[in-house]
Amino acid sequence: MLEVTDLKKSFVSPEGGRVEVVSVAAFALAVGEQRALRGESGSGKTTFLHLIAGILAADSGGVRIDGVEMTALGESQRDRLRADKLGYIFQTFNLLQGHTVLENVLLGMGFGPRGADAAHAREILARVGLGHRLQHFPRQLSTGQQQRVAVARALANRPRLVLADEPTGNLDPRHGHESLMLIREVCREHRAALLLVSHDERALQHFDQVQDFAVLNRPAAEVRS
Ligand SMILES: Nc1ncnc2c1ncn2[C@@H]1O[C@H](COP(=O)(O)OP(=O)(O)O)[C@@H](O)[C@H]1O
Numbered sequence: 001m002l003e004v005t006d007l008k009k010s011f012v013s014p015e016g017g018r019v020e021v022v023s024v025a026a027f028a029l030a031v032g033e034q035r036a037l038r039g040e041s042g043s044g045k046t047t048f049l050h051l052i053a054g055i056l057a058a059d060s061g062g063v064r065i066d067g068v069e070m071t072a073l074g075e076s077q078r079d080r081l082r083a084d085k086l087g088y089i090f091q092t093f094n095l096l097q098g099h100t101v102l103e104n105v106l107l108g109m110g111f112g113p114r115g116a117d118a119a120h121a122r123e124i125l126a127r128v129g130l131g132h133r134l135q136h137f138p139r140q141l142s143t144g145q146q147q148r149v150a151v152a153r154a155l156a157n158r159p160r161l162v163l164a165d166e167p168t169g170n171l172d173p174r175h176g177h178e179s180l181m182l183i184r185e186v187c188r189e190h191r192a193a194l195l196l197v198s199h200d201e202r203a204l205q206h207f208d209q210v211q212d213f214a215v216l217n218r219p220a221a222e223v224r225s
């Protein structure tokens with residue numbers, strides 16, 4: 001359901017040269033597959049997920065989701081496809097601080113195929129243990145609770161593909177464990193594919209399939225100017 005081919009991305013370095021950060025020849029996920037990528041900080045994991053989600057434009061290469069070539073789409077079509085098919089759990093949550101817990105999930109759903117379905121938003125928030133915090137604002141929640149809002153928002157549209165960027169990075173071990181169990185369980189229920197990137201061995205232990213990102217991602221070593 002996800003196929004990545006010859007995907008490349010470089011950034012302009014502070015010295016003015018270009019540094020290649022992502023160069024992935026081939027990567028694929030099947031429907032419902034759950035896979036983790038292990039990679040140290042700065043190895044390009046977040047950039048890779050941003051490229052898959054179309055948050056960042058690749059320099060070259062392809063990203064196919066459910067048979068649709070994302071890189072060939074215009075911006076608005078890509079936004080719609082992302083809302084339809086993708087759930088993204090950001091490392092830093094990216095919650096809207098001026099909106100309540102319920103609104104954060106509803107606003108995320110509003111762009112998706114089912115629209116803002118309040119009953120379903122409440123249900124998924126209850127599922128992540130926040131049924132009693134619907135009217136709270138993000139700043140009134142603990143870090144673990146904020147992360148659960150981010151999880152609920154990412155899963156509310158029953159996405160086909162869930163991308164999770166170090167989802168345990170800001171959590172203590174117990175909450176990290178609970179959060180991962182929940183993400184994996186909801187993905188299994190909907191047969192959503194899950195791609196998680198992390199350097200946290202405790203998180204990686206949850207997965208049968210762990211791939212070293214440094215083996216997959218082979219950016220050119222030299223700085224080109
Ligand atoms: N917008 C950007 N401009 C320049 N360099 C960037 C940008 N985004 C990321 N980088 C660089 O790309 C490398 C990989 O970053 P990132 O994908 O965030 O790694 P990871 O998520 O594995 O920690 C880092 O060296 C980072 O400094």
Ligand SMILES: [Mg+2]
Pocket residue numbers: 045046047091165
């Ligand atoms: Mg990162």
